[in-house]
Every structure is written in structure tokens, then in C-alpha cells.
Amino acid sequence: MSFVSLGFLLFLLILFILYYALPRRFQWALLLAGSLVFYAFASPKYLIYIAVTALSTWFAGKLIHDAYAARDAFLKDTPDITKEEKKSCKEAAKKKGRSIMVCCLILNLGILAVCKYTDFAIGTINSLFGTDIAFLRFALPMGISFYTFQSMGYIIDVSRGKYQAELNPARFALFVTFFPQLVQGPISRFDQLSQTLYSEHAFDAQKITQGAWRAVWGFFKKMVVADRLVPVVTGIAQNPDKYAGGYVLALVFFYTIQLYADFTGGIDITIGVAKMFGVDLAENFERPFFSKNITEFWRRWHITMGTWFKDYIFYPVSVSKWMLKVSKWSRAKLGTQLGKRVPVYLSTILVWLATGIWHGASWNFVVWGLLNCLVIIISQELEPLYAKFHEKCAFSNTRGWDIFQMFRTFWLMAFLRVLDVYRNVPLTFRMVPTIFSSKGWSEMFSGGMLKFGLEVRDYIIVAIALVIFLIVGILQGKKPVAEQLAEKPLVPRYLIVWILIIVILVFGAYGIGYDATQFIYNQF
């Protein structure tokens, strides 16, 4: 079930009415039922995958909980043991918790790996060794990367003792399957989400309208901008022989806009819908294109994925015994200054490798991840130079310089992202430099851009929408726009929403002639 469908709106309406009509103690159970229905619509046979992940993680959590409960009981009942005995008891419980966690990780990451990466591995082996192993073409369950990561974050936290495990399997299943975030995240943390997921919610008109506004805004981004740009992006990317030079620059620009509108719009719908059910989800974006450098960009784009990698890969790897040994060795061999960077950079590379692979089973994403990593490391290394530059040059503190930096970051990210859309890595590296040739430029502005099914009017709509994005982005800098809107008098407040709805219905790229496209992030 796509968010952009009447079916989804109908589903939402029914669930919404039931949610606030039923006694409040049934609310979370209704959400679970709704989520399962939602998932079953995607395809009933996929339910098995998400069920295995939910149940196995719940069970592992419960085992860990039992082990820790036994430890606590033992320590409480036998207060007069030595410190050593205490320590070894704690160690034993910790070890047990860890091994349960590891098993759970192997199982679930195993499923993810098999579903998502088997064909990638086969393809790579085939091209490396000239073999001809057939692709298996596994079905890719909806949102598998998202719910797997969310569950794995939970089990790691439980084994670390960060919070108590959820003992009720149904309640835990809701955490894994909660429908608004199934499609494309955000990747929630249990301690954060559980605060509002299971509680009873009164009909809070203010919260509900603000949620609805947010969702409407998301539909605007998706339907008016993202879906409208799909034909240009695919048209250029899939016909590299025809479209080079200027077209590639257009691709770089429009793909970034499309990705932004699609992904952040989808998240707006997700967060807005969740809010209508009284559930608070973590923000996934913080005006990413207002970032001044790529490190900052990655703190503000797809935030829940970034923090997931940081907490569960970057830190554990960086502080692992093995890495500390590497650190000692590199300091001895390379000197303190250089040596101390080795572990940080090694972990960074690992994280970006993982991020790349997470985004998709192809070398395009691996290269994309590593290029991001490279840019980050280079800018880290150039830090002292920047500091000097700022001291010397007065204009580096001006507003204009800030804007230049944002502009630069936008284009840097845009150029890296173009790896998403071309068929393979060599092709991408062949196409991007053609921008600097004279190819395609004159053709582009003499009707070439109108060959993809978009007319001048469509580009005008996109341009106007971008201006609106910019204004909303600037407003957002103060506080959430929904809150600002709520403070406005009744008439302008509703007028804005009313206009937005009409704009979506009339100018949305949907229906015949426009292929309702799946969310780009759906199967990442």
C-alpha cells in the first residue's frame, strides 16, 4: 500500500475513527492490527519475514531479561559475597546476554543479507571469476532494512542493559511493525518510541490537526515535486547514450531535488500520521540543505540512520580491544599525531562502507559511501587550514559566505548522489565529466528538456515549489512550521491548508500519464 493512494487514505480514516472510538486500553492493539493489515496489503507472504524478525528479537530480549533478572536476584539474595565473586557473576550474565544478542543478530542480519545481497554477491563473483551462477532474485520484503535495524538496535540496547526488554510479544511486535514507519523509517529507538506508542491517547485536536498538516505538507512534496520529476530523472539516467553533457547536470540537480522531496515528504507523512495517532516519532531531517559542510549534512540528513551507525557500529568498533591495539601500534610506528587518527579513520571507513551497502546492493552504493567518507576525512584533515583561512579572511564570517557554503554542500552531495541513478560505477564516472563538454547544452534549451513528458509548466511548478521549500526551510529554523501555523488566526491558518490541499489535487503529478512511483527509499 503506497502512501499516495486512495486506499491508504481510506485505511487511515477507518483506523483513525476506530482508534478514538474504541476504549483507550485497546488503542495499541488496534495499531498492531492496523499495521499487520497494512503490511499484508503489500503482500501477505512478506508477513513471515517481519514476523520472524519480531518474534526472534522478542524472544532473545526475553532470554536476556531472564538472565539479567537471575543475576540481580542472585546479587540481592547473597549480599555478602566478595567483590571478585560479584564481578564474575556480572561478567557471566553479561557474556550470556552478549551471546544471545549475537545469535539474534546473526539470524536477522542473515535474513537481511540473504534477501538483499545474495544476487549482489553472485553478480560480483560472476564478474570477478567469469563464472555464470544464476541469480536467485529473492523477494525483498517491504522496509526490511528499516525494521531489521530497528530490531537490532533494540536487542543491542537490551544486552547492554540500557533498558528493560519488552516481555509482551504483541507489544513488541507493534514496535517492529508500526505502520507509518514501515515503509521508509525513521529507525526508531525503543526507549524513545515506547513512551508514546503504548500509552493511551485522548482525542487531542491540536496534536491531530498538526499531524494532519504535516502529512499534507508531505503529500505536497511528494506528489507535486518528487513524482513530477521521476520521468526526467529516469529518462536521462537510463539513456546515457542520448543524454550527456548539460543533461547530466540537470540529472544531478533534479535527482537531488526529487530524492529530497520524496524522502523528506515521505517522512513528513510518516511523522504526521503517527502524530494523528498520538505517537511521537524521532525527526529524521533537520533542514539538511542548510548544512555548511558534508559532516554537518550527515548530521541533518537521515538522522536516525546516522545515529544508528554511530551507536552500533562506529563507537563499538572504535573502542574495541582490537582497535585500541591498532591505535597503540600506529602511534608507535607513525608517531602520535598521525597514529591517533588511524583508529578513527578506520572506523569511519567501516561505517561508510556499511552505509553504502545498506543503501543498496550494488557497487554504486559502495563507491558512493566511500566517496562520502573520503570527503569527510579530507575536510577533517583540512580543518587547521580552514581555521587559518577564517582568521585571515574577514568575509568568511559574512552571511554571503554561509550561503556559499550551503550551495557548495548541496552540489557536493548532489554529485555524489548521482551514483544512485546510473547503471554502474564506470558509467557514472564516464558521464559526469561530460558536463564540462559542450554536449547537449544547446539541445537541452531548445526543447530537449521537454522530451521526457514534462512541459514548461511542470518546470515552472517545480521552480515555484522550490521557492516554497526555501521559505518553509527558513521559517523552520525558528520552530516547527506546524506550531507557527497554529498560532495564526483561524482564517489564514485554514486558508493556507485549504490552498495546499487544492494545490496538491490540481498540480499533483498523479493519475494517468503520471506513474505513481514507489518511494525511493522503500526497499533500501
Next chain:
Amino acid sequence: MKKRIVKIVICVVLLAATLFLLQKLLVPKYATTNEEGILSSEYYANAGNNDVLFIGDCEVYTNFSPVKLWRDYGITSYIRGTPQQLTWQSYYMLEDTLRYETPKVVVFNVLAMKYAEPQNEAYNRLTLDGMKWSTTKLDAVKASMTDEETVASYILPLLRFHSRWSELTSEDFNYLFKTEKLSHNGYLMRVDAKPAGQVPDPVPLPDYTIGPKCWEYLDKIRETCDKNGIRLILIKAPSLYPAWYDQWEKQIEDYAGKYGLEYINFLELADELEMDYNTDTYDAGLHLNLSGAEKMSAWFGKYLSEKCGVEDRRSDAALAAEWAEREAFYEYMKEAQYKQLREEGAVTRYK
């Protein structure tokens, strides 16, 4: 709380009203372009008291003149033909008509039997959008939809036509709340002529078998007629193009034979009709013009009254008054088109 509910109701009503107006504005009007689209909605103002019902594609709405049938034989009739009306759509047109009246004779043109599957969204729209809402329309929509279509876009045509915002013309504003009456009980008049000349040879087909869905709905048409005591007549209009293959003819003949139906192939009667393809068609043999349609009606009116016993109802004063109005409109349009021919050299508008 009460205040809040009032506010919400006002908001919803305002939004609904805007959307309604917007939809009115954005849907095609079929008043001065693609006029054929108006046909399917024009029926409802003329429902009741029609003894003969024609169903089928352009081969009915350009080839028979109900006014001529009335004038010469006192036969009341209506043509519920629409462009590329497919067999299942013809069936639902019949069903829809039965909600208003029960004719004595139903005439079905068999050309559409060549289409085994839903064909074209644009033509579906011309046939379906004008129908009034009923379960019959819903069934018709479901039977007709191509893969890309949705039921919702028929319930709310705004969902389909929203992107017309940049193509709006004065027509859309002029006909926002009114419609233009263009047909004569479903007949779309053209007085100009274009000789048929050399019609291209038919292109051989890999398979001439008429599809099961067509038979299924022809069965339904037949059964519905049986149930309602309606006489069903199958016809093939005398259009020279597109080709009507012998292999199709045989299958239709066999069907008619099997169920004891009348089947008239007007292509074979061209001489008897005194059809002159140099003067009786306005587009070189695809569609008949007024002269051709009146020749057809003269022949077929005789058949209807003599063979089928369709009554002469000219003695009914109320009906006669109604038809007098139609005749006047018929003459008016005829004159208007001849005037165009004289003054502009071509017919570009119906009126």
C-alpha cells in the same frame, strides 16, 4: 466543543464546495471539441417513450436518424451509441436504459465484437463519464477499465482531469454550468460529403476468433432482451472502413442462427439502400452523412414497422409535440451546416 464542531463542518463544506467547482471546471465539456463525449449524457433528458433503442459505436450514432424514423414511420427511437463503444459497454447502456424505460426493439451493431479487451482510456471516458451514477455505471466502469485506470477516478473525475488546468479554454468557462445539446436523440448529424474512393485492402489478421468476453456480453444482451420481452436485432452498418472480415461475419451469422436472432449486414444491402459512397459519407466510407443516414433510416424504418410491428405513434398528441420540437432542431442544424458549407466550404461545427 460545539464551536469546534461548527468550525470543522464549515471547513469541510468549504473544501468540498471548492473541489466541486474545481471539478466542474476541469472536466472536459464536449461542447465545441470532441463533441461525441456529450452523447452519453444527453439521453437522460429524453428518456421514456422510446420504442427502439440502438446500442453500439459510431456506426450507430452517425448512421441512423431517429427524426427520419419518426417522420416517415412514427417510430420513436433513441441511439445510445458512443465512440468505440465496446460490447460490454453496450450491454451496460442497455441495462442503464432499462432503468428508465423498456423499448420494444434493441438494435446492436456488431463491429465492436472485434475488440476482445478494454482498449483505450480516452474512449472509455467518452462513454462512461456521461452516464448517471448507478450500480450499472459502476459495473460498466469495472468491465471497461484498462490497467492504468481506477474506479476512484470515475467517482471523482477531478482525479483524472486535474492536469487539464493548463489546457483550459473559454469553452470550459462558458459551459461551466450549462451543456450544449448536439444530438438528435443520439444521432450526430453531418451534412458534408467526402467520396470514399479507393478503400485500402484489409490487412490479414493472425487470428479472427471473436473474444470470449464479447460473447459473454452478447449473451447478456440477448438474455436481458429475452427477459424483458425485447426483440433483439443484430446489425452491421454499411461502413467500408475499418474492414469487416468474412471470418467475423460467419461467427456472427452462426450466433444469430443458433439463437434465432435477426442479423442484417447492411454492407450486403448497399445496392438495395441505394447507397452512393461518393455522396453519402462524410469521411470516405467510415461514417455516413445525413443523406446516408436518412437512406438507412428509410429502409430500416420500413423493416421495423413491417417486420417487427413497431407502432406508428404520430397520433399521440403529446408525443407529436415533443417530436415536432426535435424536428425543428433537426432542420435548424441541417440549415446551419449547409450554411457553413456554403460560406466556409466545410462543416467545422455541428450548429
Next chain:
Amino acid sequence: MEEFMNILRDIRPDVDFENCTTLIDDKILDSFDIISIITELNSQMDVAVPADQIIPENFNSAQALWAMVEKLLDE
């Protein structure tokens, strides 16, 4: 304690470790700094900070960090 403060100052000379209590919340320390602190603590003071101790509460101020180090040394 002084040795510990020197480690911090060495990594980020520009940060006021004495008084700041929002090192993480205000994004003053980034993940590079955090890892540098942990590796320095390990090499200079022989404290192993496990991953589950890397939470904002432990890194928001020098005091909190020191408290964590003491606790880890104690175990």
C-alpha cells in the same frame, strides 16, 4: 584529575572543559573527539571505555566524564 584534564585540552584546546556541561547536547564534541578521548584515556590512563558507556550523560561535561572514568577504574 589534572592528567585527565590535560588529555581533554590536548584534543580540543578551544573548548572550555571546566565549565561547559552541554558538550554533547550542543554538539561541541563530535564523534571524532569522543573516539580520540577514549583512545587517549586508554593509552595514557589505561582505562577501557566500553561502547555502552558512550551515552550523552557521560560525555556532556568533564565532571561526568571523570565520574565515568573513576567508576570504570573502580571495577
Next chain:
Amino acid sequence: MRKRVLAAVALILVLAIALCACEKGSNDTSINPNSGANSKDYVFKSGSTVIEMKADAEAVLKALGAYKSSYEAPSCAFDGMDKIYSYNGFDLMTYSQNGKDLISGVVLRDDTVETPEGIAIGSKAEDVKKAYGDFEKDATSATFKTDNCKLLIIFDGGVVTSIQYIALVEK
């Protein structure tokens, strides 16, 4: 020990899931990275004039010179006109799109013309197989598709009776 048992259980589960996942994904939307290279479209040649489906008809008509006869078939509603031009040995069809006439088909009418692959009316089914590839045995017709073109060949008793080039257009 327990750890090993757990690990073994986990491994077995992974394999079990993998097996049940082995049923091929029906709505696999991924784009096959190798599908970019398409075979060349079928074209018909009259003398030195190449007639390609969906190509602009104007240039082709000019190159072909005078036709024997032509026919115009307007569509039932909507703008646009299908046109048919008859030449010696074949008919050329066009359709209109955005105010331009594009080629929608070529029908070979007699054995005075043949396809560039050497097939003409009267050719044997085996020759078709050799020229265009395999098709179902005893079929009364065979179609061969490329990106823009469908080549339809109709047989009667193992002999070609009709050859048609048909443009693949979404109408």
C-alpha cells in the same frame, strides 16, 4: 556449549528462512542492469529507403516518391488521422502524434518485395525460423519484437501469407 547450540539454531533458522525466501520475488522491481543493450529494430527497406517504425513519416514519404493511392481514416472522436499509402508491393500506415505523422506500420502485399532478412510472401516457415529465430511449431502466425517494432508473419500450411511491420505504441 550453550552458545554453540544457540549459534547452531540460529544458523539453521537462517537457512530455513533463506529456503522459504527462495521462491522467486514476483514483484521484483529492480532494473536489470544489463537490459540496456537492445537488439536493433526491424526495419523495412524499399530500394534505398529505410522505413523505421515510429519514425517521422514526412521524410520517408518524400523518399518513396509517388504512391498508387492513399486513404485517410479519422478517429471516431479526438483529433488525429490514420493514413494509409499504397505503393507497389506494400502499404505504408501512419498515425498522428503531437501534430506529426509517424509511421505505424508496413504491410507487404505481394511477393515482389521482401524483408531485408530475405523473407517474402511465399517463403517457407523454416526460412522464417532461420531469419528471425524460433517460434512455436505449427503456429499459424509468429511475432518477433524489438523495442519499437513488432514483426508479424502469418502462415498457411507452412507458407508465409502475410508480413506486417507494426509499431509498438501506447495509444
